[in-house]
Amino acid sequence: MKFTSVVVYAVVGMAAATQAFVPLQTQGTTTARFSSTAVEGATSQVERNENFAKLAGGYLFPEIGRRRNAYVQEHPEMADRIISLGIGDTTQPIPPHILSGLVEGAKKLGTKEGYSGYGAEQGQALLREKIAKVLYNDLIDASEVFVSDGAKCDIMRIQQMFGPKVISAVQDPSYPVYVDTSVMMGQTGNQDTSTMQYDNIVYMRCSPENGFFPDYASMPRADVVYLCSPNNPTGAAATKEQLESMVKLCRERGSILVFDAAYAPFIRSPGVPKSIFEIEGAKDVAIEVNSFSKYAGFTGVRLGWTVVPSGLKFKDGSLVRDDFNRVMTTAFNGASNIVQSGGLACLDEEGQKEISTLIDYYLENAKLLRQTFEEIGFPVHGGTDAPYVFVELPESVGGSWNAFNMILEKAQVVTIPGAGFGPGGEGFLRLSAFAPKDSVIEACKRLKEAFQ
């Protein structure tokens, strides 16, 4: 029973044995011949960064891929049956107008007039302006927009800027990058193997009981609060009142709010804010991370941005934007000029229409997934203003990694166990609506059978 041992790995938080590269203990020993004065075995005397030793295992999403591949290797006859509702990876082709932005962006590099080399590390001026205008209705200024190769990379750069001494607060469950990069930066202690939480991170439990919105007021103060809405993985979209209370709290406690709005355009409910900057006073306390990935089909194309308001300050009065600018100019070299050309097309009226159509498509999938689990009889969350459906599992399933394994084995559907997003996700399963519609329909059929 292979899956039993897989579950054991999961319980200890994905053990070292599941890492990408299995240590090759025998390598390097044959190299002594190169130099008679060499250090024995040629192992360097460089100490490993202790913060990396704290990380419990591989990053979640590659881990899911490895488990999928392991299953296929054991059951090659099932390879063609696999349907991925796992990582939130877009599947629909890039629509014509946006595509033409990319293609023309590439083509012009072959001409003397159109060629361009290094651009501003912060992004092309026109793209920054269009983001501010089209997406923020000029609530923010172009000079506050930093164009990047994606939200995940920006989160690391934000951590880089804050450095090792801040205390971070995260929703639990949450997108694993917030916690993992906090650990990598040295902000945390070790992971407590009983609670699965790292010391020195504030875990803000999000559950059906609090509408998946964190009760930061009841938690210890943190310097940096990570909040994602519409949420990955729970699919919850925070209301205006919730966000107002969070901004107020951050102002009172002197915290900086890092607001991850990567799924904002999926919001269809009226009155639900699509940006933290719709909230009064947010420009004094919030940074917003954003991305074209999920609704322009840019997951592989790579384009995002971060807004750092000009008035946001550290305790000493220095501007956060100046330090973020230093990270962007020193540790980054601008998003690809071809890709930025695609970003400009996204912000044309035609591009915006195409995006809306793509979102309709994925939200229709989300609806099918919701319906399926309602019919199965499990409580379902998310999937209306977000591309993720978050399913509450009955205790009989035996935890979310067990459910993941069972569904992979019985239905050949890849999901993501809630526990992968933090201890608070245990007992839940995340399903992504980004698959092609016919795959979603087929997956729904099989899921119903699997849970019968």
Next chain:
Amino acid sequence: MKFTSVVVYAVVGMAAATQAFVPLQTQGTTTARFSSTAVEGATSQVERNENFAKLAGGYLFPEIGRRRNAYVQEHPEMADRIISLGIGDTTQPIPPHILSGLVEGAKKLGTKEGYSGYGAEQGQALLREKIAKVLYNDLIDASEVFVSDGAKCDIMRIQQMFGPKVISAVQDPSYPVYVDTSVMMGQTGNQDTSTMQYDNIVYMRCSPENGFFPDYASMPRADVVYLCSPNNPTGAAATKEQLESMVKLCRERGSILVFDAAYAPFIRSPGVPKSIFEIEGAKDVAIEVNSFSKYAGFTGVRLGWTVVPSGLKFKDGSLVRDDFNRVMTTAFNGASNIVQSGGLACLDEEGQKEISTLIDYYLENAKLLRQTFEEIGFPVHGGTDAPYVFVELPESVGGSWNAFNMILEKAQVVTIPGAGFGPGGEGFLRLSAFAPKDSVIEACKRLKEAFQ
């Protein structure tokens, strides 16, 4: 005399006043109305990362751009006359075969069959294989190649992996990213304003006296040694013997060598290694950083890679590649799929030919620049196996920032002062060969006049 004060900034290492965003002290004070319970002035209580306060000024290359723009603003009539031999930015269009790789890479994203979303964070398998085969002649394995959005970004990710506790050694002068990211990561103390060096970095002086190759043996041991060959800014390409001695030293001292080979294909002298892995024993001690930027015209397109050998180990025996893989998967999301398609085309036989032609073009420019300064009567270095020419200035010029200003003012040519690359660069000027040939010819004419 505006330039006098500019020189003063330069002497203190580019002061805070030259940063991208001048602090707007008055901002944020008008926001108190948003919430009666707000912290006064709404300044956060988050401490600024102390490592950022140590950074002396803005990153060098944007600083050069700002000075250029300031000059144009003061002398708008000169705007059209400006020739940039400053930052190493490519100017020639991307040749047809490589371009077709990019264009087709974009086009296929518009089709159902060709669409792809997230790829492996380490890069497409085929690209990793082709890099190992075509560029390294299988000296390394595809699994040791990590494809990225460029060498600059990879250097930060390497620092991220090593963490705050290592001691880094750099060539002096050197590409500023090594030092700046060391400071940002907290590896260093403050900058000594008399020597312009940061405490806790080993500066390895490179000068005409030692052929611009560092004498690491005479310096204190470092954990991580950054070595760039062909060198930016000096243009020196290290010989096989020099690299052998460095690898031997790193093995003896247990140091890890980070070898920056971004300019390797510019090497035309027979016998000069294009990769550190041509040196026996290097796979136990070296990481190699590399890039398509400079010879495929990809400075704005963004594609590079880093090789981390599978046998390279930390002191505790753990594999460096595992930790670098953790950074790449957690803090990065893969290079753009469109761009990777262009990278594949670079590695076709046709792409390799196109690259060779581009390099010929730029090396011809370098030759013109060399000749010009030889005629002026200044000693000239580099420019034969590298796209940079490094000119020794006579004392009468009054330092490299003065020379930069004088040349900008008299000849409207943008260069880079050697001092921008570290204290060891004082008294030198770097000129880039990446301009169009007719601009280089014109610049050479004006430079001769300016120095008459």
